[in-house]
Amino acid sequence: MLGSITLIINILESFVMKKNLVKFLVFFGLVFGFYESVYAKSEVNVYSYRQPILINPFFEEFTKLTGIEVNVLHAKKGLLERVLAEGSNTQADLILTVDIARLSQFVQNDLLMEINSNTLTENIPSYLRDSNNKWFALSKRARVLAVSKERVAEDSIKNIEDLADSKWKGKICTRPGSHDYNRSLLASIIAANGEVKAEEWASNLVANLARKPEGNDRAQAKAIHEGVCDIAVMNTYYFGKMKFNEKNPEQKEWAESINIVFTNQDNRGNHINVAGGGVVKYAKNKANAIALLEFLTQSEAQTLYATMNYEYPVNPSVSPSEELNSWGEFKEDKLPVERLAELAPTAQKIIDRVGW
Ligand code: FE
Secondary structure: OHHHHHHHHHHHHHHHHOOOHHHHHHHHHHHHHHHHHHHOOOEEEEEEOOOHHHHHHHHHHHHHHHOOEEEEEEOOOOHHHHHHHHHHHOOOOEEEEEOHHHHHHHHHOOOEOOOOOHHHHHHOOHHHEOOOOOOEEEEEEEEEEEEEOOOOOOOOOOOHHHHHOHHHOOOEEOOOOOOHHHHHHHHHHHHHHOHHHHHHHHHHHHHHEOOOOOOOHHHHHHHHHOOOOOEEEEEHHHHHHHHOOOOOOHHHHHHHOEEEEOOOOOOOOEOEEEEEEEEEOOOOOHHHHHHHHHHHOOHHHHHHHHHHHOOEEOOOOOOOOHHHHHOOOOOEOOOOHHHHHHHHHHHHHHHHHHOO
């Protein structure tokens, strides 16, 4: 150590003696650059639509394990526009978002890069990732029926198609059809039954509605609790979020008023949607971004999705939480999630035509 300091002082003296300021500055630049590259902190920048409270525990775990800092920019909307505007200057390495519709917007705008990772392809079944490996699902959410415990007999409704049955006239509540969740659901019905039948279904569903489509998924459970309607469409995790909601205990009552029905169990299975992510084409920390994506598919993180947010793991070797298991095992529609995005524009046209 002392030797190298003496060496540096000698070199400095020789520069100063020769009054060679340029060489002196270059030397200093080299030393400083070397220090920076060795000691620069390893990091990854995430642009996330997912709530911080939900995703931060994952990142803390990742940092503990790898030493890689995770910086998160969280937004409720506008991330696509932001990355588009920032272009190659963007700080974003990894995008995390819910719903296949939003993931595929990033692909359509050519903002994600192809990632070839054995870990990702081994941990995520092929129907839950992009065929060009540009996005990967990290958790699953089932869109199920929520039915009144008091007013809807068990087994009286089994398939999503049954919502079109006139026996439910004035009994159904949903959020607007053009919400991503419902558009994907309709896309799955188009994939199964064709466009003509899907439109018939949507039109009959609208005719059965108890009120104009309004509110979010939880608002439909509230409507069932209040007797406004008997059947609603809902993502599974909201059931857990209501059931254990300490902040808003009235939501526990909403959850207590309903049963969950997994649809289409005797045929294609219940429609599912995903939350997932992809690495930004301009990522400055590509390797770290891939490492984080891979970490999110491993059993520790996959278990967190289930216990913290009542979402289903994508990794088939990871069992859902005890709570999720208590809602019942179910068969899921294994239609490639990618198809949902492809059929979304057709679904939206139907939604507009039938006024859902
Ligand atoms: Fe949601």
